Amino acid sequence: MAWTARLERLRTHAEQRFPVIVELTGRLLSGNLLDAGTRLAAQAFLAVIPLLFAIAAFxxxxxxxxxxxxxxxMFGLTGRSDLELDQVLGSSADDSLRETTGAVGLVVALVSATSFSRAMARVCxxxxxxxxxxTRIAAWRWLVWLLVLVLVVLLQGPIRDGFGAGAWLGVPLFFVLSTGLWLWTQRLLLAGRVPWLPLLPxxxxxSAATSALALTARLYMPAALNRTLAEYGSLGVVLTLLSWLIVVCxxxxxxxxxxxxxxxEPPLNRVLWRGGPPPRRG
Known part of the structure; x- marks a missing residue:
């Protein structure tokens, strides 16, 4: 039919004029990657809660x-949301929380949290x-990535403060370290199947996206968390954090x-891949 031939000509023209945009759109749609991002956020949330209690207990x-x-x-917490955090990580509940969690609970928390690592690996x-x-190749990588991520979260305070120098050093330092983290994340979770240099873009x-979100989180999250806490209690915190994680993921x-x-895609493929551009995969 005439309209079918016209659509085919338009598609061919678009592929020739805008190959990167066409390829990106096709990959996002064919791989259900936007849906994968939502699942990644859900797995991140389910990993955070047991790990937070395990850290508080042990x-x-x-x-x-x-x-x-x-x-x-990270979140610029103030007021009621800050008090809620103190209750979870405070020292008064050490013994009771440790008895409730137990060593078995700690192991279960770590194992269940690797679902977040697996989801991140599938995104990559x-x-x-x-x-x-x-699994025999990737299992240890899931655990290592998770432990390094916990360490990075623990160091967010001094990193964002530039280790005492202030935000003028903290912001670029966060960007540089974040770039290194995402470069290593892809290399690790892809089991070394892609060279380092092509992973850089x-x-x-x-890193640029998470750096921008890190700045906006301090502006948006404190008021949002305190408002939802006042209106809906703990359920409001769940909804706010999950919404933020969906955006990030x-x-x-x-x-x-x-x-x-x-x-x-050209022109970067000729620069990033030694020995010539990679073969196109279907």
Whole structure:
């Protein structure tokens, strides 16, 4: 039919004029990556809660104090939301919380939290159109990535403060460290199947996105958390944090996918891939 031929000509023309945009759109839609970003946010939320209680139960006071300061730095917590955080990470509930959680509960929390690592790995694999890694190869990578992520969260307070120098150093330092984290994240969770250099565009985009969201979180989250706490109680905190995580995870998903497309399409593919551009994968 005439209209079918016309649509085909328009598609061919678009592929020739805007190959990166066409490829990115196709990869996002065909891989259900936006849906994967939402699932990633849900897994992140389900990982955070048991880990938060495990840290409150089994770590020294200094670690809990550091985590509390880092969470305050990340979200700019004040008022009632800050008091709620003190109740979770405070020292008064040490013994009862440890008895309730137990060593078995700690192990279960760590194992269940690796579902977040697995979801992040699938985002990276779908962005690069790679098959799922075998469990025997990927299992230790899930745990290592999760432990490093916890360490990075613990250090958010001093990092954002530039280790005492202030925001003028903290903001660029956060961007540089975030770039390194996302570069390493892709390399680790992809089981080394993609060289370091082609992973750089995705790492830079993800770092820029998370840096921007980190700045806006301090402006939006304190008022939002305190408002929903006053109106809906703890359920309001759940809804607010989950909404924020969806935005963050969807943005990271888009950034990693965009980076993969940019690395595989001209002109960057000729620069980033030694020995010539990679073969196109279907």
């Amino acid at each position: 770590t020294p006071h200094s670690v809990r104090d550091q985590l509390r300061e880092s969470l305050r730095a 694999e779908r962005a690069w159109r790679l098959p799922k890694s075998a 995705g790492a830079l985009l993800a 969807a943005t990271v998903t888009f950034a990693v996918t965009s980076g993969a497309v940019l690395a595989e």
